[in-house]
Amino acid sequence: MTGLFVTIDGPGGVGKSTVTAAVVDELRAIGLPVYGTREPSDTALGQLARNGTxxxxxxxxxxxxxxxxxxxxxxxxxPAVARGDIVVCDRYIASSLVLQVIDGVSRDVVWELNRHADMPDLAVILNARADVVEKRLTGRGAHSRYERMPDSSERECALFRETARFLMAAGVRVAQFDATADGPDSIARGIVAAIKNRE
Structure with a gap:
């Protein structure tokens, strides 16, 4: 089996990490080889980025x-894709095209910095109504300065919609899911169905 590279991105508080874990569990349950990972990575360099916001x-x-x-x-x-795994990555280029733009870097510059990076076989964008995301974010607490910015949920939700269009125009296969009302298990099943259609 040829491996696949799947990324899952969305605004803080949308339930992205919960959905990512559910996708990994669903794939394992049906016997498919899966490798779950995240960005920033768990390497020393990734931890520097994660803890250095x-x-x-x-x-x-x-x-x-x-x-x-x-x-x-x-x-x-x-290496995981080469051995036939379905790699499911919590955050990837879509998040850079949102968070680094919020941080004052132009989208063109962010895209250029990442132009030698592999594009995913499937880029999943989770989104929801901004007020719903804001409520969830308030409930769990902000994880970074991006999430503490005024109107962060409104800006992230809008920019992720723009980023989905941008990636599709660049030839990336994008699947969008609305987490306003749908729960993580339901969304995970939809993502797994999209992955199976891609195999």
Missing amino acids: EDYRGMAMACLIAADRYQHLDGEIR
Whole structure:
């Protein structure tokens, strides 16, 4: 079996990590080889990016995230795809095209920094009404300065919609799911169906 590379992105508070874990569980349950991972990665470089959102901003953060992505591709993603796994990655280029743009870097620059990165076989974008995302985010607490910015949910939801269109125009296969009312298990089943159609 040829491996696949699937990414799952969306605004903070939309339920992305819960859905990602559910997708991994669903794939394993039906006997498919799956490798779950995330960005920033769990390497030292990834941890620097993950824990450095207060210290690094703008172009410095964009370069740090891109550097972690290239290392992640070399060390984990490409080897897993090569051995036939379905790689499911919690955050990827779509998140850079949103968060680094919010951080003041132009989309063209972010795209250029990532142009040598592998495009996913399927890029999943989760979104929801901004007020619903804001309520969930308030309930769980902000994880980074991006999520503490005024109107962060409104901006992220809008930018993820724009990013979905941008990636489709660039030839990336994008599947969009609305998490306003649908729960993570239902969305995960929809994503698994899209993955199986891609095999």
